[in-house]
Amino acid sequence: MIRKATANKSCKRHQRSNLWRNCTNFRTLKQIHALMVVNGFNSNSHALRELIYASAIALPSAIHYAHQLFAEISEPDIFMWNTLLRGSAQSSKPSVTMPLYAQMERHYVRPDCYTFQFVLKACTRLSWVNSGKVVHGKIVKHGFEWNKFTRNTLIYFHANCGEIRIARALFDDMAKRDVVASSAMTAGYARRGELSMARRLFDEMPEKDLVSWNVMITGYVKQGEMESARELFDMVPKRDVVTWNAMISGYVLRAEYQQAFELQREMRSAGEYPDEVTMLSLLSACAESGALDVGEKLHSSILDMDEGEMSIMLGNALIDMYAKCGSIEKSFQVFHGMKEKDVTSWNSILGGLAFHGDPEECINLFEKMRRTKFAPNEITFTGVLVACSHAGKVHAGRRYFNLMKNQYKILPNIRHLGCMVDMFGRAGLLEEAFEFIDTMEIKPNGIIWRTLLGACKIHGNVQLGRRANEALLKLDHDESGDYVLLSHIYALKGEWDGAEKVRKLMDDSGVKKEVGFSLIESENRAFLQFVLDSKRQIESRNRTIVDVKAKNVESVT
CATH class of the missing domain: 1.25.40 (Serine Threonine Protein Phosphatase 5, Tetratricopeptide repeat)
Incomplete structure (x- = not known):
């Protein structure tokens, strides 16, 4: 003692x-x-x-x-x-x-x-387990294991990244009645995915602080158990912004965007103001769902919240949201209005221009970026190569690909290689595309072969289309679209026997046409409109093929 x-005694506070x-x-x-x-x-x-x-x-x-x-x-x-x-x-x-x-x-x-x-x-x-164990030894050496706050920190360390049995021993020894220690143990079990143990400990707590509630809700959210998370959320005596953020981010991660938007409205009605984490989750939901009107309201709220200033992260999220919603001009406005930028800011606007806007402007902006203090990274070059592909700038694409490897010492990943194949394919350089694939150090995936198969359809190259399709079949993905693309290549060239053989192969392999859908918006709510490939649609498609075939025969005779 x-x-x-x-x-x-040595723990006196300084004035x-x-x-x-x-x-x-x-x-x-x-x-x-x-x-x-x-x-x-x-x-x-x-x-x-x-x-x-x-x-x-x-x-x-x-x-x-x-x-x-x-x-x-x-x-x-x-x-x-x-x-x-x-x-x-x-x-x-x-x-x-x-x-x-x-x-x-x-x-x-x-x-x-x-x-x-x-x-x-x-x-x-940092999850430095060994270093933490050394510190634990020093705590014992200096006699601070009796201190309540040090002990709770030890429990939190072992529960979250050390050994759970050590954390449990410390907890059972003297901390069972301590709400901070109980929260630390609950967080440890929840982080390890042991939600049943976490919930048992949570239910046994004589007193629950808000941290304990947030820990359990976050644990359920991370495991995707939104029903259980919502049950606890509705039971919380008093919520804070962390509580709301946990639920909103959970709905966004599960692509339940309407629930996230509704919860944000409830949050404001309850008098709780969103913070940066809230806004980042909601902007992500707007970007993925195409809810431009909601995104514009969030933008106004951010400006009001920060009195005209915004963090780099929020600025980047706004650029991405506007670009994905098709409003490239507003992306540019946000980008140019940011007082401070980072490489992600440049990547966001370059990616928006490349994928959803003006590839020519993307290339021009990249040249401006090279004159700044920000060095392009692998994400930057993905956007630039996409822009070269969409703009048909094969020569520039080759130059930037070599620049990435030789000057910036960035090893090409599968995305960069796919961009190059897409660029050659769009330009009709199919032979060069196949030669590029043969020299790749990374094994081509289904996306690359499918890109090339689509290019073969556009340019009507049956021979190379067959080769791309064979490579796809070897990957054992059995995607219905692969069969349909090859069938269309045969049909466009008037090789109807080949088209019918592909359709028969598709049926014999048990490959089913996937359900198609489109996203529509009505009364500020997004809905999925499914287009089923029903038996009647298949019959109609087959009749169309026969009619086209008959017309071709008539024109020849």
Whole structure:
């Protein structure tokens, strides 16, 4: 017990002034730093603590600057070390936390109970199991296993990425009545897919906080059990934005877009305002369902929410949504209106232009991108090669393909190779397309052969079409469209015996024509209109073939 008391005694909280509250942006932070340098940077330890807290915690985007400041401090105390560890653990690069702790050990700075909580959180985020076990050993060595908060962090680490039996032993030993520990165990079981165990623990909890509810709902959503998730969602005493986001994202992942939109309306009616995560899920739903009107309303809400500013992620999502909904002009407006961009911003607009808009403009914009600080990646070149294919620019396509390999050192993937085959096929260079396939280092998949088969149909090449079809049949996919394409090639060339043989082969192989459908919108709701390939439709199709054949015979005679 003396050991426990000593450990907890070292966990005193440090008082903070309001200096960190004044650091509302990076510019102010640098001004305060400059003022401290003028007055003697290392002369006031209390002000140093405030500066490190402001740069590492209050301004998460300034964590790199916090590390630079920390390096200038001659004798940082435990509060400064812990603050930088905490900021690093919750930053976009938590991997710097462990080296920072190792540096702390080399300086013989004795850790307190907060130290290991931050290091363990970094290990959990990175799924660094071995490093987490080493930290567990150090916690025992320093006598902090008795500390409630450290123990709960240990439970969370082992439950989520360590050993569940260790987490359970820690939980059963002293934490069963702790709601945080119960939530950690529930989250661990849910993340591992053991929903029955998670639900049993959840139901046994004497007190359930909102985190516990959100953990269980998220667990069901990730496993695709939306009915169970909705049952708990309706039972939550008080929801927060995380609760709503879990359900909305679940519906989007299951392509139940109308339910996602309806839930968003319920969310607003309940007085809960969406955050960036909500908007990203809903914009994805608009992009996939083609709900342009909903997307435009979300765009207005984002501008109101952020007072005209928006994050890079939201800007990229808007570009993608407008492009997929066919509004390339608005994609351009969002792109040009973004004050900050990343390579994904460029990829989004290039992809939108290539697939849904103007391939010529896509190629021009790519040349502009090459003059910026953003280096194109494999996704960029996919969009550019698609644009070259759609625009019929074979020479440019070859040049960009070689540029990707030789200058940017990007290995072509199956998408790039498929774009090249499609480009040759559209241009009628079927022989070159087959030669390209023969030299591919990656085995061609069904999509590539099917692309080539479609090109053979367009250009009426029966011989090469037969070869592409044979390659497809060897893949054992038995897609009805493959048979239909080859049959059409024969029919277009007037080789009716060949067309009938393909149809017979299709029937003998037991391949059924897939149900066709189209998406229509009525009263702001999307519906799937199915077009069944019924017996009457098949008979009508066969009669058409006979009529065309008879007309060809008459024209010859």
